[in-house]
Amino acid sequence: MAGQSIERREILRILAIAAGAASFPGFSRWSFACGHVGAAVNQIKPATYQPLFFSASEYATVEVLADLIIPADDTPGAREAGVSEFIDLMVSRDDALQPRFRNGLSWLDVHSKAATGDAFVKLSPSQRTSLLESLAYKKKFRPGEEHGREFFALIREYTVMGFYTSEVGLKELDYPGLKFYAESPACPHKEDPEHRSLTPPKD
Amino acid sequence: MPAKNYDVIVIGTGAGGGMAIKTLCDAGLKVCALNSGRRLDPEKDFRNHRATWEMKYRGFGDPKTRMKDTPGFLDSEYNPGAWEHDVGFTTAPGTKWMWPRCSAVGGKTNFWGRSSARFGDIDFKCATLDGYDSDWPMNYDEIAPYYTRVEKMIGVASTIQNRPSNPDGVYLPPFNFRCLDWILRKGCEKIAVPYLPDRLAQLTVAHEGHPACHYCGDCTFGCEVGAFFSSPWFLLPSAEASGNLELRTNAIAKNILVDESGHASGVAYIDRESRQEYEVQGRAVVVAASCIESARIMLNSKSRHWPTGIANSGGQLGRNLCDHLYADTASGYLPQLLGQPSFPDNVGANPIAWMPRWQNLKNPNEEKFVRGYSIYPDGGCSEFPSYHNRIQGFGSAYKQEIKRRYPTPITLTVQAPTLPSKTNFVDIDPESKDTFGIPMARIHFEWGENELKMFEHAKQVSAEVFHSAGAVLESSAEEPEMPGYSLHETGTCRMGNDQKKFVTNRFGQTHDVPNLYVCDASVFLNCTDKTTTLSILAFSLRTSEYLVEQFRIGKN
Numbered sequence: 001m002a003g004q005s006i007e008r009r010e011i012l013r014i015l016a017i018a019a020g021a022a023s024f025p026g027f028s029r030w031s032f033a034c035g036h037v038g039a040a041v042n043q044i045k046p047a048t049y050q051p052l053f054f055s056a057s058e059y060a061t062v063e064v065l066a067d068l069i070i071p072a073d074d075t076p077g078a079r080e081a082g083v084s085e086f087i088d089l090m091v092s093r094d095d096a097l098q099p100r101f102r103n104g105l106s107w108l109d110v111h112s113k114a115a116t117g118d119a120f121v122k123l124s125p126s127q128r129t130s131l132l133e134s135l136a137y138k139k140k141f142r143p144g145e146e147h148g149r150e151f152f153a154l155i156r157e158y159t160v161m162g163f164y165t166s167e168v169g170l171k172e173l174d175y176p177g178l179k180f181y182a183e184s185p186a187c188p189h190k191e192d193p194e195h196r197s198l199t200p201p202k203d
Numbered sequence: 204m205p206a207k208n209y210d211v212i213v214i215g216t217g218a219g220g221g222m223a224i225k226t227l228c229d230a231g232l233k234v235c236a237l238n239s240g241r242r243l244d245p246e247k248d249f250r251n252h253r254a255t256w257e258m259k260y261r262g263f264g265d266p267k268t269r270m271k272d273t274p275g276f277l278d279s280e281y282n283p284g285a286w287e288h289d290v291g292f293t294t295a296p297g298t299k300w301m302w303p304r305c306s307a308v309g310g311k312t313n314f315w316g317r318s319s320a321r322f323g324d325i326d327f328k329c330a331t332l333d334g335y336d337s338d339w340p341m342n343y344d345e346i347a348p349y350y351t352r353v354e355k356m357i358g359v360a361s362t363i364q365n366r367p368s369n370p371d372g373v374y375l376p377p378f379n380f381r382c383l384d385w386i387l388r389k390g391c392e393k394i395a396v397p398y399l400p401d402r403l404a405q406l407t408v409a410h411e412g413h414p415a416c417h418y419c420g421d422c423t424f425g426c427e428v429g430a431f432f433s434s435p436w437f438l439l440p441s442a443e444a445s446g447n448l449e450l451r452t453n454a455i456a457k458n459i460l461v462d463e464s465g466h467a468s469g470v471a472y473i474d475r476e477s478r479q480e481y482e483v484q485g486r487a488v489v490v491a492a493s494c495i496e497s498a499r500i501m502l503n504s505k506s507r508h509w510p511t512g513i514a515n516s517g518g519q520l521g522r523n524l525c526d527h528l529y530a531d532t533a534s535g536y537l538p539q540l541l542g543q544p545s546f547p548d549n550v551g552a553n554p555i556a557w558m559p560r561w562q563n564l565k566n567p568n569e570e571k572f573v574r575g576y577s578i579y580p581d582g583g584c585s586e587f588p589s590y591h592n593r594i595q596g597f598g599s600a601y602k603q604e605i606k607r608r609y610p611t612p613i614t615l616t617v618q619a620p621t622l623p624s625k626t627n628f629v630d631i632d633p634e635s636k637d638t639f640g641i642p643m644a645r646i647h648f649e650w651g652e653n654e655l656k657m658f659e660h661a662k663q664v665s666a667e668v669f670h671s672a673g674a675v676l677e678s679s680a681e682e683p684e685m686p687g688y689s690l691h692e693t694g695t696c697r698m699g700n701d702q703k704k705f706v707t708n709r710f711g712q713t714h715d716v717p718n719l720y721v722c723d724a725s726v727f728l729n730c731t732d733k734t735t736t737l738s739i740l741a742f743s744l745r746t747s748e749y750l751v752e753q754f755r756i757g758k759n
Contacts, residue, residue: 068597068598069597069598069601070597070601070602071598071599071602073599073602075602077602086261089259089260090260090263090266093260093265093266093267094266094267095267097266129598132597136595136596136597137595137596138595153592156597157591157592160588160591160605161261161263162261164587164588164591164605165255165256165261165262165263165587166255166256166261167254167256170254170255170586172602172606173545173584173588173605173606173609174544174545174609175545175584175586176545176546176547176548176550176584177419177420177421177547177549177550177585177586178252178254178419178420178421179418179419179547179550180417180418180419181417181418181419181547181550182417183379183407183418184378184379184407184416184418184550184551184555185379185381185418185546185547185548185550186379186380186381187379187380187381187382187384187385188382188546189382189385190385193385193386193388193389194385194386194389194539194673195382195385195386195537195539195540196539198539198540198543200542201541201542201543201544201607
């Protein structure tokens with residue numbers, strides 16, 4: 001087992017959470033990669049996507065949330081990566097996950113309406129951000145919002161999964177694998193083994 | 204039509220079985236090998252550089268089918284059907300056990316972790332050193348030539364290290380250190396913990412007709428070019444070319460058959476597809492089905508001669524199940540590398556470096572535990588930013604922080620051996636049969652005090668390494684991974700000179716049944732702090748040559 005990278009264990013953890021199966025024990029070889037061959041077969045976006053699981057309004061909320069979590073800025077975001085379609089696909093195939101998403105989305109709208117009178121998707125950008133911040137930052141946590149925080153963590157997890165397994169997501173990271181190297185890659189800073197004075201990153 | 208009679212029936216085609224098959228076939232013996240699953244096709248069944256987005260479920264697999272309640276599957280969307288789903292097992296009350304079994308031809312060697320350290324006299328003479336349990340029935344000098352031959356056969360990349368717990372071998376050039384290795388090594392130096400190139404059965408140069416690694420990072424989904432050791436790439440081809448091998452796939456071994464004198468005469472197996480039972484006859488039988496599976500087959504081989512299972516006159520069959528305790532003792536990141544460009548840290552999909560046992564070397568009782576453990580470091584740019592949940596927030600700042608931290612994550616994982624224990628064993632569950640009608644193995648296992656002390660010790664040292672290397676420590680496992688997680692189980696058919704205490708003799712031949720041999724990690728006295736595959740290969744080579752010699756002198 002030595003040689004199984006931590007990321008596989010992380011994926012397992014994600015899946016264990018997703019399945020609500022806390023006892024699911026191990027690791028797997030599910031992996032994530034940026035390939036250098038082949039076509040992107042799963043990123044074809046029809047003009048109007050028909051969700052497999054979510055209702056139209058639920059799906060609209062998922063899209064908004066995914067875009068808030070990983071927005072397009074200097075580089076593409078969740079929408080360009082097809083994250084909401086990915087979430088819909090995964091949830092559609094996972095009975096344990098379905099109520100957690102459905103109840104979570106419902107929680108969000110109930111709270112949004114209680115606070116502002118409107119469903120989440122109808123909020124202004126600053127209202128959306130403010131609501132999510134109370135679920136995302138420990139310093140801003142509010143009592144009684146445990147379910148909301150749990151849902152935010154869940155949808156953030158699935159957004160990250162969808163984004164960083166997409167072509168644009170791996171490009172964002174500049175994933176260096178699935179290529180051919182002539183020799184095992186070596187540290188280029190041998191004059192500074194402690195790496196105390198590396199050139200600072202450019203903006 | 205009279206049934207064909209083979210010289211040897213070999214159960215299993217992994218490291219132990221594969222080596223036996225190759226050795227016996229090369230020596231001219233007619234071999235029938237039984238493998239419980241199908242053959243894999245590297246073109247189709249390995250990952251072959253497929254990107255996540257080329258997979259319907261992005262490599263996660265279909266949520267509807269990927270998980271079952273029973274632990275022990277390692278399926279991926281890249282290697283569907285390679286892992287056992289149908290042959291069940293049970294656990295005794297209080298036992299948790301995951302038992303991933305690769306039923307494909309070649310077994311776990313298709314996907315293994317490739318770390319390949321020799322055992323040494325510090326392992327073989329363990330009881331003499333610390334008074335616990337038993338010594339192995341041989342010393343290092345006796346097994347060293349087999350290690351050398353195996354290393355030359357499979358190719359192991361490492362360096363000469365002169366470590367007292369780790370005999371050096373014959374090595375290909377090592378993997379280069381990455382940024383994170385130099386930083387961690389500096390940190391380790393300050394607190395006198397070794398940080399060295401691992402021993403990796405992964406070809407840094409072309410070797411014996413096998414191509415050099417191209418460092419794509421796909422290793423644990425199967426190598427489509429055969430640049431690391433696996434039984435189907437390295438052992439089975441010459442056996443098949445010899446014309447002496449008949450390999451039966453989807454053949455689930457049920458029990459070993461015996462003749463009137465109680466000697467092994469063949470194997471009964473179930474065909475996975477038709478669910479029909481078949482028998483195959485041979486002059487000798489090699490069991491190499493992996494530790495627990497081998498015990499199950501032998502315990503299920505009851506007869507007039509062997510009422511509690513074949514070769515079990517001493518009552519030792521299934522006893523002394525050992526495993527490696529695994530846990531992530533420290534996880535966090537290296538702030539020195541924040542924001543640096545992405546670098547191919549993880550393209551060997553392996554740890555590259557290790558921190559080999561440094562405890563209890565001068566004096567076997569200098570620590571609060573006996574024996575010792577090793578640590579594997581891991582980190583850098585990988586396929587997935589698995590640290591994402593350690594960052595708060597959302598939005599552009601979150602996305603940028605994921606990117607900034609991409610080269611920085613590190614984890615230390617402890618590999619600590621369990622001590623053999625009377626309460627850790629395998630028997631047959633009298634109440635349950637699997638879907639093929641075969642009584643199931645029942646596993647009894649709990650961590651013992653010694654390995655839990657190692658776990659605590661490793662956590663402390665790991666935190667010190669982080670501190671010393673200037674790393675930020677973010678988490679440390681509270682509990683070890685579930686037993687079985689390491690895939691390094693040993694014991695159940697242990698070797699030793701005393702027939703009452705051990706199942707096989709020092710050559711892996713069962714004391715009770717001279718034409719029955721065991722060629723997997725079940726003969727090991729314990730699991731040591733090292734991984735098992737290299738030693739399985741070396742011991743299987745030795746046992747198989749001993750078997751050939753028994754044939755030559757007419758004893759089998």
